[in-house]
Amino acid sequence: MERQVAAVRRFNRTVTQRIGALDDAYMARARPLAQARLLWEIGPGGAEVAALRARLGLDSGHLSRLLRALEGDGLVTVGPSDRAGDDARVRHARLTDAGRAEWTELDERSDRFAQSILEPLAGPHRERLVAAMAEVERLLVSSMVVIEPCPPGDPRARACVRAYAREVARRFDDGFDPALSSPVDDADLTPPAGLFLLATLNAEPVGCGAVKLRPDAPAEIKRVWVAGTVRGLGVGRRLLAELERHAAQRGRRRVRLDTNRNLTEAIALYRSAGYREVEPFNTERYAHHWFEKRLAPRVER
Amino acid sequence: MERQVAAVRRFNRTVTQRIGALDDAYMARARPLAQARLLWEIGPGGAEVAALRARLGLDSGHLSRLLRALEGDGLVTVGPSDRAGDDARVRHARLTDAGRAEWTELDERSDRFAQSILEPLAGPHRERLVAAMAEVERLLVSSMVVIEPCPPGDPRARACVRAYAREVARRFDDGFDPALSSPVDDADLTPPAGLFLLATLNAEPVGCGAVKLRPDAPAEIKRVWVAGTVRGLGVGRRLLAELERHAAQRGRRRVRLDTNRNLTEAIALYRSAGYREVEPFNTERYAHHWFEKRLAPRVER
DNA sequence: CAGGATTCCTGACTAAAGTCAGCTTTATGG
DNA sequence: CCATAAAGCTGACTTTAGTCAGGAATCCTG
The missing domain is CATH 3.40.630.30 (Gcn5-related N-acetyltransferase (GNAT))
Structure with missing residues (x-):
């Protein structure tokens, strides 16, 4: 068990910290990280404000302000749901054309970042990394059940x-x-x-x-x-x-x-x-x- | 390649993000995260200020201020190297007894966090997770060469x-x-x-x-x-x-x-x-x- | 339809993080 | 020994993040 704990800690340290920090750096363009993350999370299909709050774990006031900032930059519009009969208190955030462009940019950056991780590795190592990542992901997910x-x-x-x-x-x-x-x-x-x-x-x-x-x-x-x-x-x-x-x-x-x-x-x-x-x-x-x-x-x- | 990129991205998202955030939460006690990290990084053996700056990637002014804060709380002392003949511009940060106690606490928290990840898993799954984590770590390290x-x-x-x-x-x-x-x-x-x-x-x-x-x-x-x-x-x-x-x-x-x-x-x-x-x-x-x-x-x- | 619950918003803050110019002290190479 | 470089510190900011109390609009329930 001690050995296992040590292994998990080493993993947390090198992987989580380093990759995490780099991922953030790739994500944040000129924009504060929280805004970039929010923009990303809204996605091309839009999302309900309540869902965003839950997914990102943000305070309601904080989230509102972030939405206002993105709205101010013309990237997002927030309004009632488009379907009639829906709860009119629940608001829906949607990307504008400019927002969609920005989202695409973030998506591409994320791709490039993933590529930059894979690229220095030779083919077989690459495949092993992907397999091990999938395994870690599955097992961690299960430990979160x-x-x-x-x-x-x-x-x-x-x-x-x-x-x-x-x-x-x-x-x-x-x-x-x-x-x-x-x-x-x-x-x-x-x-x-x-x-x-x-x-x-x-x-x-x-x-x-x-x-x-x-x-x-x-x-x-x-x-x-x-x-x-x-x-x-x-x-x-x-x-x-x-x-x-x-x-x-x-x-x-x-x-x-x-x-x-x-x-x-x-x-x-x-x-x-x-x-x-x-x-x-x-x-x-x-x-x-x-x-x-x-x-x-x-x-x- | 596309499939591999997608796998890496999924990994970054679920693992890096979630574990990273939790790790931070475990790390930060009453103290701001940056201070806790710094205290941790100094470690029981002490460290040179320049090395800390490099490892944590902090601005010189910011690091100085963090050190002053830890000094103010009586957790750290900063002084010239103890070995005579060393460059006297290079300063050395050391933990006080109180600082060492705090470090130990952080160490134990880190252990507990690792355990909390392993604990819900049954034995064989646990071993698989540890093995996969080690593999991911090794390969990521190699991709950073x-x-x-x-x-x-x-x-x-x-x-x-x-x-x-x-x-x-x-x-x-x-x-x-x-x-x-x-x-x-x-x-x-x-x-x-x-x-x-x-x-x-x-x-x-x-x-x-x-x-x-x-x-x-x-x-x-x-x-x-x-x-x-x-x-x-x-x-x-x-x-x-x-x-x-x-x-x-x-x-x-x-x-x-x-x-x-x-x-x-x-x-x-x-x-x-x-x-x-x-x-x-x-x-x-x-x-x-x-x-x-x-x-x-x-x-x- | 009154009264309470929800959902989201704004105002008013505080705390933390990060930046930059300039200063002091110590080394180092002619 | 002097000019220059390097290490680290301080002051004086700006930007982000995060918190909390209320308030308007909408809904649900009896």
């Missing part, structure tokens, strides 16, 4: 469950009709009857998982799903572990689940997480495999 | 040649006595009689190479050396290519060199760069292999 309890009625939770249903419908041999599957009630996934976990990346939902805690039955895990964009990065495993931890904490000694034979990664995950296949314990229409795992009793924490 | 012509009498050039002699003395079966080797005159490596190239990383010399251009003989390459810290990153290949380019530009159609059998990486490099082994063309005491390469005639540029 946050998992927390969430009411199953939350819109983000609903979005995940819908995505889950869509995917399952695509992958099951005979499609998926929710009406034929045993239904799950929101109340069963709300503490203390159960728990729904939501995985988010930068506040965007990217996964979910739930556990049902019936009074004197084994805990039952449902709806473990991970978005394609972060699959293969251990998010599923983290969700599962978190659900098991919760069940153990609530005194359950066993946890079980059923799954479809086409969900091969899920089955692999369950096996490698210590689940053993058992006889069917329900009559779920779409299930082919039933798993169970014994939990070590855990102290309340 | 600058190769340029340099007078062979320059102190940095001399340092490289000394390092070359030391290494060669260690690796040759029978040591290396410069007196027994055919001597190379500085004048032969100075334009137009020849060329000496220096490879530097952040202004530190990390490699060299030279070519001798006798009037009507093939160009002869000498003293290609790369420091251990950047070996395996294509610096040797770049040096070689640059020397060949120069020879071609000066009208030479062939370039040759001799080498010792123990310099296996060098031999592999020459072969893969298109050199073919030829009969001995000189009586160099330490040479076992003689190589030659035909150059494509190149237009002046």
